[in-house]
Amino acid sequence: MPANKKYLTKSPIVRLLKITAGFFGGYAVSVSFHLLLAHFFNPGDVLITAYFSCIMLWAVLLLLAFLVENVWKIWLIYAVLTVVFCIPFFS
Amino acid sequence: MNLRRYNVYFHTHTISGIFIAAVLYVMFFAGSFAFFKDEIAAWQNDASGRHQPYNSTVVFNTLLDSLDGVYGLDGRDLSFTMQPNSFRAYVGLQPSKDTINNDKAAERSFFNYDFHKKETGTYASSYDLGEFLYRLHFLAQLNEVPIRIGYPFGYVVAGLVSFLFLFALITGLLLHWDKILSNFYTFRPWSKWKTIWTDAHTALGVIGFPYQFMFAVTGVMLIISSVLVVPFSKALYEGDETAVYRDLQLPYYLTPHHEFLAKPLESKPDIDHFVRRTQALWPHTFITSISINNYGDENMHILMTGEPETKWHFAGQGVVCYRVSDGVITQHKSAEQGATYLDKVKSLVYRLHFGDYGGYPLKVVYFILGLVGCVVIITGILIWLVARDKKNVPNHKRVFNFWASNIFVAACLTLFPVTAFSFIAVKVNSAGGMEFIYRIYFWSWLMLSAIYIARHNLRQTNKETLLLGSILSLLVPVANGLYSGNWLWVTYRQGESDILLVDVLWLCLAVVGGIAFLKIKPLVPRRV
Numbered sequence: 001m002p003a004n005k006k007y008l009t010k011s012p013i014v015r016l017l018k019i020t021a022g023f024f025g026g027y028a029v030s031v032s033f034h035l036l037l038a039h040f041f042n043p044g045d046v047l048i049t050a051y052f053s054c055i056m057l058w059a060v061l062l063l064l065a066f067l068v069e070n071v072w073k074i075w076l077i078y079a080v081l082t083v084v085f086c087i088p089f090f091s
Numbered sequence: 092m093n094l095r096r097y098n099v100y101f102h103t104h105t106i107s108g109i110f111i112a113a114v115l116y117v118m119f120f121a122g123s124f125a126f127f128k129d130e131i132a133a134w135q136n137d138a139s140g141r142h143q144p145y146n147s148t149v150v151f152n153t154l155l156d157s158l159d160g161v162y163g164l165d166g167r168d169l170s171f172t173m174q175p176n177s178f179r180a181y182v183g184l185q186p187s188k189d190t191i192n193n194d195k196a197a198e199r200s201f202f203n204y205d206f207h208k209k210e211t212g213t214y215a216s217s218y219d220l221g222e223f224l225y226r227l228h229f230l231a232q233l234n235e236v237p238i239r240i241g242y243p244f245g246y247v248v249a250g251l252v253s254f255l256f257l258f259a260l261i262t263g264l265l266l267h268w269d270k271i272l273s274n275f276y277t278f279r280p281w282s283k284w285k286t287i288w289t290d291a292h293t294a295l296g297v298i299g300f301p302y303q304f305m306f307a308v309t310g311v312m313l314i315i316s317s318v319l320v321v322p323f324s325k326a327l328y329e330g331d332e333t334a335v336y337r338d339l340q341l342p343y344y345l346t347p348h349h350e351f352l353a354k355p356l357e358s359k360p361d362i363d364h365f366v367r368r369t370q371a372l373w374p375h376t377f378i379t380s381i382s383i384n385n386y387g388d389e390n391m392h393i394l395m396t397g398e399p400e401t402k403w404h405f406a407g408q409g410v411v412c413y414r415v416s417d418g419v420i421t422q423h424k425s426a427e428q429g430a431t432y433l434d435k436v437k438s439l440v441y442r443l444h445f446g447d448y449g450g451y452p453l454k455v456v457y458f459i460l461g462l463v464g465c466v467v468i469i470t471g472i473l474i475w476l477v478a479r480d481k482k483n484v485p486n487h488k489r490v491f492n493f494w495a496s497n498i499f500v501a502a503c504l505t506l507f508p509v510t511a512f513s514f515i516a517v518k519v520n521s522a523g524g525m526e527f528i529y530r531i532y533f534w535s536w537l538m539l540s541a542i543y544i545a546r547h548n549l550r551q552t553n554k555e556t557l558l559l560g561s562i563l564s565l566l567v568p569v570a571n572g573l574y575s576g577n578w579l580w581v582t583y584r585q586g587e588s589d590i591l592l593v594d595v596l597w598l599c600l601a602v603v604g605g606i607a608f609l610k611i612k613p614l615v616p617r618r619v
Contacts, residue, residue, distance in 0.1 A: 002478055003105065007098035031322045043327050044338035048436040050319055051312040059257045066099050089326050 014071050022065030025078030030058040032085035039088045097266065104262035109475050109495075111252045111259070114230070116468045116503040118249065122228035122306075123461030124221075124510065126446050126454045127596070129176035130589040131221030135517050137575040138207060139587035140177045146370070148178050149206040151362040151381075158184070162200065163193040165387040166351055172342075172380050175447075176589065178207035179217075188351040188385070218525035220517050223532065224510070229314050232529070242317065250315030257307035264300060267293060285477040292470040295463050302460045303467075309444040340408060340433060342396040346382045347412055354389040360415050362393065369395050369411055375403040376426040391415040397426040398438075401448040406430045406438035451592060458596070465503070472499050473549075494547070501543035502536075504556040507604070509536045511563035511597065518570040554611050561604035568594035 009015045034054050038046040061078070068074045124131065133139050151171070158164055166189030172181040182204050187196035203217040204210070226232065233245030240247060267274055275297050278290045296303075312319070320335050328334040336344040362383070369378060376397040384392040397409040409426025413419070430438075442448045446457040476496040480489060509532060516531045517523065523531075543552040571594055572578035579598075582591040 003098045003101035004094075007095040008102050027318070031319065034319075035322060035326050038323065038327055043323065044340075045432050045436075047319060047323055047335070047339060048433050048440070051316075051436070051440050052308055054319055055254070055257065055308050055311045059254065059261055062258055063103065063261060066103055067096060 009066075017071045017075070018065050021071065021074045021078060022062035025075060025082070026058050026061030026065065028082040029061055029078050029085070030054050032082045033057070036085040036088065100262045100266040104259055104266055105475060107255045107259040107262070108471050111255045112468050112472050113499040113502055114248065114252045115256055116465055116499075117506065118228050118230070118252065118310075119461055119464040119468065120503075120506045120510070121224045123458050123465075125225040125228045126457050126461075127593060128221040128225045129174065130592050131224070132177060132179075132219045133587075133589040134571065134577075134593040135219045135221070135521055137521070137577060137590070138177070138205070139582070139585075139590050141587050141589055142585055143178070143207060145178070149173075149180075151366065154204060154206070155362060162195055162198060163187065165189050165193060165355065166196070166353070167383075167386045168346070169383040169386060170346065170380065171382070173378060175377060175379075177205075179203060179205050189353065189388075215525040216522075218528060220513060220528060223513075223525075223528045229310075232533075242315070246314050250311055250318070253307050253310040253314065257304070257311065260300065260304050260307055263296060267297065271297060285474060288470045288473045288477065292467055292474055295470070296467045299460055299463050299467060302457075303464055305443050306464075309440050312440065313444060339437070340410075342380045342408075345394060345396065345410060347384045347392045347394050349384050349390050349392050351385050352388055352390045356387055356389060356391060356416060360387060360391060360393075365393050365413050365415075366395070368413070369397065372411060372423075373397055373399070373409050373426040375400045376409055389416055392421065394422070399426050401442070403427065404430070405442065405448060406435040408434050408437070451588070455596075469500065469503060472496050472503075497547045497549060497552075498540075498544050500549050501540045501552050504552055505536060505539040505543060507560035507600075508556055508563050509539060511560055511567055511600075514567045514593075514597065515563065515570045518567075518574045521574070554608060557604050557608040557611075561601045561608060564597045564601035564604060567597035 009018060031054060034046060034050040037049075065071075065074045065078075129140070155164065155169075162184060164184075164187075166187040168185040170181075170183040172183075174180060180203070182200075182202055184198075184200040186199050187193050190196045201214070203212045203214060205212070205217075230245035230249040231243075233248060234243040236244050238244045264271075274290075274293045278294060279286050280290075320332055324330055324332045324335045328338075333344055362381070366378065366381070370376075376399045378395050378397045380396045382394050384390075384394070392412055392414055394410065394412040397411075399407045399409075404427055407426050407428075407430040408424075410422060410424045411420060412422035414421050446454050473496070476492055479492045484492075512535055513528065513532045517528065520527060539556075543556070546552070568579055571590070572581075577587070577590055577594075579591065579594050582588075582594070
C-alpha cells in the first residue's frame with residue numbers, strides 16, 4: 001500500500017525543484033524571518049526562541065513546498081518573502 | 092481529507108523515514124543510554140558520586156599547588172568545567188603572560204581531573220563508555236571520516252537526520268490526523284504482519300510523538316546551532332560568532348579578559364574561599380565552571396557560573412566574578428533569582444533534551460520512551476518492506492527492498508547485544524580508554540551485523556539478537572560484581588544508587604528481552 005502515484009510529482013526535475021525549494025528556500029524564509037524579528041527585539045532573546053521556532057517553521061515550509069502544486073509559485077513566494085524579510089539589512 | 096494531500100503526506104513520510112531510519116535508530120538507542128552518561132562513568136570506574144560529600148571532596152587549592160609546581164601558574168588563565176554527578180572536571184591551562192619568570196610559559200595543557208581519586212588523565216585515557224554512547228548519539232565518531240565539508244561530518248549527518256526526523260514526525264501526524272483516535276485504540280496482533288507493524292507503528296508513534304518532536308527540534312539546534320548562529324552573526328554581529336555565543340551566555344564565552352599587570356599578589360590566592368563565597372550566594376546551585384584570569388596577578392579575576400538544582404529552580408544561570416586582590420564582586424547575576432527570558436528558554440532546550448530535571452524516575456521514563464522510538468523505527472522499516480513485497484512490484488525492486496531492510500535491521504538490532512557486550516568488556520578492562528572502547532564496540536558491531544546480513548533472515552535476526560542481548564544483559568551486573576565487587580546488594584547497602592541503577596537497568600533489559608524472545612512464535616511459514 002505505498003502512496004498512490006497518481007497524486008505525486010512525476011517529473012524528476014520538478015521533484016528536485018520542490019525539494020530544493022522546501023529545503024533551501026524554506027531555510028532562507030525561516031532564518032530571514034527570525035533575523036527580521038531580531039532587528040526589532042533583543043537578538044539574544046530572538047535567537048534562543050528561534051532554537052524552537054526557526055526549526056519548526058523550516059520543517060513546515062519544507063512540507064508546504066510539496067503541497068503546493070505549482071513549483072514556480074513556491075519558488076517565487078519563498079524568494080519574495082526572503083527578500084522582504086531582509087529589507088532592514090540592505091541599508 | 093483531501094486525497095492529494097493525504098498521498099503527499101504519505102509519500103514524504105515514507106521517503107524521509109526510510110532515508111533516516113538506520114541512523115536515527117543508532118541515535119535513539121545510544122541517546123537513551125546517554126541519559127545515564129554520568130552513571131555509566133561511575134559504574135565503569137567504580138567511582139560512585141553518592142557516598143561522599145561533594146564540597147569537601149572537590150578542593151581546588153591542593154590541586155592548584157601541585158599544578159603550580161609542575162607548570163608555574165603565575166600569569167596563566169585556567170578553566171575548570173565541572174562534571175555533574177561526579178567528582179571530575181575538565182581542566183584547561185592557557186599559556187602564561189609572564190614570559191620572564193616562567194620558562195614553561197608557552198606550554199598549555201588540557202586534562203581530566205578526578206577530585207576523589209586525585210588522579211589526572213588525558214581525555215583519551217579517561218574516556219568511558221558513557222562518554223562513548225553520549226558521543227555516538229550525535230555521531231561524533233563519524234567526524235573522523237575524512238570528508239571535508241567545512242563542518243564536522245558526523246554532526247552534519249546528525250543534524251540532517253534530526254531535521255528529516257522532525258519532517259517525518261509532522262507528516263506522520265498529519266497522515267493519521269483524521270483517524271488518530273480510532274487508530275490509536277486499534278491493535279490487531281492476530282492479523283497479518285503488515286497490519287501488526289502498522290498498528291504498532293501508529294500507536295507507539297502517537298504515544299511518543301510529543302517526546303520525539305521535542306527531541307527532533309532541540310536535537311537539531313544542539314548539534315548544528317551554526318545554521319542559526321552563522322546568519323545571525325553575519326547580519327547582526329558583523330560576522331563575530333563568539334559575540335553571538337556571548338549574547339547567548341554560554342559559560343565558555345563568558346571568560347573574563349583583564350589586563351595582566353605583572354604585579355604579583357601579596358598572598359597566595361585561595362580559590363576555595365571564593366568557591367565557598369559562591370556557595371553562600373547560591374546555596375542550591377551546582378557550580379558548573381570556574382575560570383581564572385591572570386592567576387597570581389594583582390589583576391586576577393575568578394568567574395564562576397552555576398545552574399540551580401532542579402529541585403529548586405527549573406531555569407536559571409548564575410554568573411559571579413571576583414577580583415581577588417580585594418575580594419570585590421565585579422559582576423553578579425544570581426543563579427536562583429530573576430531568571431531572564433533567555434535563561435528560561437535556554438534551560439528548556441537543554442533540560443528537556445537531557446532529561447535532568449526530575450531525578451531517576453524521569454530519566455527512566457525518558458529511557459523507555461527512547462527505546463519505544465527504536466521500536467517505531469524498526470516497525471517503520473518493516474512496513475516499508477512488507478508494503479512493497481507484492482507480485483506487481485518488479486523483482487529487482489523487491490530484491491533491493493529486501494536487502495536494504497535486511498541491512499538496516501541487522502545493523503540496528505545488533506546494537507542491543509553489542510552494547511551489553513561492551514559494558515562487560517569495559518569491566519574486564521576498565522582502563523582501556525578510548526581506543527579499547529572503539530575497537531570493542533565497532534568491531535563487534537561490524538562482525539555481528541555482517542553475520543546477520545549474510546544470513547538475510549529478518550526473523551532470525553530479531554530472535555537471536557534478542558536472545559543474545561538478553562543473556563549478555565544478564566551478565567552485565569555479574570561482571571560488575573566479579574571485577575569490581577559491586578554486586579547489586581553491595582551497591583544497594585552502600586547507597587551507591589548511580590552504580591546500582593546501571594545494573595538494575597540491564598537486569599530489566601534482560602528480563603524484557605527474554606520475555607520478548609519467548610513470546611516469539613516458533614513457526615511462521617513466510618519469509619519475513
